[in-house]
Amino acid sequence: xxxxxxxxxxxxxxxxxxxxxxxxxxxxxxxxxxxxxxxxxxxxxxxxxxxxxxxxxxxxxxxxxxxxxxxxxxxxxxxxxxxxxxxxxxxxxxxxxxxxxxxxxxxxxxxxxxxxxxxxxxxxx
Amino acid sequence: xxxxxxxxxxxxxxxxxxxxxxxxxxxxxxxxxxxxxxxxxxxxxxxxxxxxxxxxxxxxxxxxxxxxxxxxxxxxxxxxxxxxxxxxxxxxxxxxxxxxxxxxxxxxxxxxxxxxxxxxxxxxx
Numbered sequence: 001x002x003x004x005x006x007x008x009x010x011x012x013x014x015x016x017x018x019x020x021x022x023x024x025x026x027x028x029x030x031x032x033x034x035x036x037x038x039x040x041x042x043x044x045x046x047x048x049x050x051x052x053x054x055x056x057x058x059x060x061x062x063x064x065x066x067x068x069x070x071x072x073x074x075x076x077x078x079x080x081x082x083x084x085x086x087x088x089x090x091x092x093x094x095x096x097x098x099x100x101x102x103x104x105x106x107x108x109x110x111x112x113x114x115x116x117x118x119x120x121x122x123x124x125x
Numbered sequence: 126x127x128x129x130x131x132x133x134x135x136x137x138x139x140x141x142x143x144x145x146x147x148x149x150x151x152x153x154x155x156x157x158x159x160x161x162x163x164x165x166x167x168x169x170x171x172x173x174x175x176x177x178x179x180x181x182x183x184x185x186x187x188x189x190x191x192x193x194x195x196x197x198x199x200x201x202x203x204x205x206x207x208x209x210x211x212x213x214x215x216x217x218x219x220x221x222x223x224x225x226x227x228x229x230x231x232x233x234x235x236x237x238x239x240x241x242x243x244x245x246x247x248x249x250x
Contacts, residue, residue: 018174019231023192029167029174036165039238042154045161049143049154067148103240106144113164113235115177115228 013105017112035109038085043068044078048087048106051099058091058100138230142237160234163210168193169203173212173231176224185221 013035014028024032038044050067051059064075079099082088086105091098138160139153149157163169175192176184189200204224207213211230216223 018170019177021178023178024174029170033165033167033170036161040158040161040165042158045143045154045158049149052144053146053148106240110235110238115231
């Protein structure tokens with residue numbers, strides 16, 4: 001059931017925020033929307049949260065099914081979407097794959113959604 | 126075609142980030158996912174970008190159809206979703222409604238998606 005795609009990972013996130021004061025290009029909007037779609041699901045947000053809260057900052061499917069109350073194939077499906085979006089790293093060790101957050105990817109999404117007034121205020125401090 | 130719902134606006138965004146190191150509650154994940162779903166569309170990201178880039182920081186449907194190449198009902202539909210999610214203000218003046226960003230709502234989403242290491246670095250500066 002489990003595999004890693006690279007569809008979204010291979011396209012970099014846009015360099016310009018949609019809130020920067022200039023209309024963004026269609027391709028940039030599509031790329032950012034793709035990553036936001038991966039985030040925009042309650043089960044996937046809870047998965048990110050559970051992985052982040054894990055003692056070593058990583059977790060396998062075996063750790064995640066019980067807290068979410070979802071089946072292994074369903075959890076694997078959500079993990080695959082997050083990995084394909086570049087938000088999770090996947091490290092295969094023995095029979096299990098271990099997932100950890102890609103903080104830089106999530107930070108870039110956060111940065112792109114930060115309104116410029118807030119950025120300016122921070123710089124002024 | 127145009128109306129303003131309040132479904133999402135009335136529920137506050139979660140106070141705790143999914144990346145804060147503790148598993149988030151299901152209700153918080155659902156609320157954040159709802160707002161991210163509103164953002165996770167190329168046309169809606171471009172609408173936010175166009176409104177932000179407008180001279181007065183506001184725009185009506187009449188300003189937005191041509192740059193997006195979409196019909197007025199389609200643009201109105203997307204504006205309604207963004208307004209319902211609390212990301213846009215809607216101000217009816219005469220025959221047109223004028224839309225502007227709600228920077229605090231977008232900043233809150235960005236803050237919730239900021240990995241804690243980044244927040245710690247900012248505080249340490």
